[in-house]
Amino acid sequence: MAFLTSFYAFLFYFAAFVLVAGLARKIIQYARTPAPLKIPTTPAPTTRTGVVFRMMREVVLFESLFRGNKWTWIFGWMFHFGLFLVTLRHLRYFIEPVWFPIQLIQPFGIYGGIAMVLGLIGLWARRFLVDRVKYITAPSDHLILGLLVAIGCTGLLMKFAFHVDVVEIKHFFQGLYSYNIQPLPADPLLLLHLFLVAVLMIIFPYSKLLHAPGLFFSPTRNQVDNPRERRHIAPWARELEQS
């Protein structure tokens, strides 16, 4: 019991560290790597504000994917928006007092959980049913989908079938903030759910989940279309001009 609690406390410290440090490392790497040429996919916005709107449409609506493939868009958007609602709902375990908007979102978080799992199943089905998508699928793609589905299903089961003591869970996570380890309920479903979430956090900076920060650094999406008006030159390219 005490061992389990200690193990999970350590696991979440470790996972949080890997997630934050790993992501920070990648983001710094992306930010430091120059983009030597103007390569926005045109038509592209001619102002910074326009680029912010373009990026918002990509992040919130998945605009390009919508144009690319409607099925992938439907399932992908269901999953991501569901995950977003679920994450907001889960904030109640991590903040005290719980902000009013987070209280309001609680029931939607449940629908989000269902949408998330359905979306994932749709995305997974494509990996078997569409020959082109099947061809490009690596074992790790199946594993990540499996991981997310398992996280979603264990979560939903705790909501609808096997309730756990959410107050104790909250105490556990609140305690982690001040290195005050509180007992975690020894519920197998909960332990599995939390373990998988920690795994997800750990693999995030080392997997294709990097698409999340990557999008913001994608030169075809984040560059302003103004090459004739403004001279754009990377530091390493400027050195060529000295010679």
Added chain:
Amino acid sequence: MAKATFEVPALTQYTEVPPVTPGAMAHSAPFKSREEFQIPLGFPGELVEDWQTKAIAKMGELLGKYRSLRVYMDACVKCGACTDKCHYFLGTGDPKNMPVGRQDLMRKVYRRYFTLAGKLFPKLVGAEDLTEEVLNDWYSYFHQCSQCRRCSVFCPYGIDTAEISMAAREIMDSIGVGQKYCNEIIGKVYRIGNNLGLPGPALKDTLEGLEEDVYDNTGVRVKYPIDQVGAEILLVTPSADFFAEPHVDGLVGYGKVFHEAGVSWTLSSYASEAANFGMFIGSYANMRRLAQRIREAAIQLKVKRIVFGECGHAWRVAYSFLNTLAGPWDFLDPRYPVPQHICEFTYDLIQQGRLKFDKSENDDKVLTFHDSCNVARASRMGDTPGGQFEIPRAIIRATCNHFYDMDEETIRDRTFCCGGGGGLLTDDLMELRVKGAKPRLDALNNVMQEKGVTHMAAICAICKSQFTKVLPYYGLEMDQIVSLHQLVSNAIVLTPGPDDDEDEDEDEDDMPDLDDPNEEETDEAA
């Protein structure tokens, strides 16, 4: 003409997505470069010793120099949105011609050498060593990408396979595995000034011939000047415009527009090439060296403005990169963008009402317009996004009575590449070029059946050369492709100058025969 050693696909009303056929195009690879073409570009003449280590080191260098490559190697989630977007996949069914399939050829090596997961669990994440077999795949399939960027339109992260193809070609060049077509041509520009290897005197001859021809046809003396110091405008145009049909009809058109605008202009024998094949091989150094020629010519000829002729990838380099590669252009007239596209120039005059057209001159044609990939997705014309679609169409509408667009899903930023772009316009890739043209020609054929379209206008030397060559394979006529400024040339009403006779004299002309371009050279057009 349509003699093929491979099966030419049948055109369909709408392009269907083929079933995945692994290895369908594994045999396709362009001729390899030789030492004589490699050395002038700064590349080793043959496969270097210890090439794996050197290739990986080069990849590491490029990952640090290009954010695009760095992010795109990591970001792909294998969603599949791009899988049915590449014309080469649609034409061949080879899964390594799916944009993600092509990217993965590099991504698996990236994962193996540059990521923790790939070092620890290569099988799990699809990571692979850079073996000779992988290198051969690279050479084959990174020369089956025309860098048209259609995939990048639909990718949720904007992953542009062109960036990856360019990097792959740069890595291969750096270990001595170059492509003959591109590298030989770049050398020709360094030695002679253009892709076709036309020396100054030959250009002068051609241009004098054009002047006589236009005078014979119109009775108006339109000038086609070259190396004229002090002219206001430097025209930089693909060298195909000097020789091949239908390119040269476009050049005739540019001259007529300049004539009507009343501005002085000149070509340059030193910078007699708009295309910049340095981009195709992903070599910033070579791209810059080629672009610098234009700067030197502009300074030497003391021009005030630079205008580019009809050329797709050239316009990408000109519009998007020229300021970076050869700027700043502070010695030119600041009232005009640098550079300008000939379509922008013509369109402005039309807007000002300064050009008169007799549209009936084009009544023998029903037109459609092919958006060239790099103009559509990698550049702009005019002040507003999308001007690259509207301005050429506005010029066609101003000069022709009959115009119909092709299927919406195959034009503007969703346009299909002609199948010959990105350094693939060479006879040793004929099968690829024919099959890759299918999506575009499906749409063309459809609009021919439904709207009675007879001709397709294009604004790119590669598109024009490619279509001229591949149309006959599909039972269409090679002269169905026209230059946009050919339409302008046909319809424009010229103002006679003081020394022009009003009565056209019908003397037999003694023009050099422009209808007989050197077959092999034509393909080096662009």
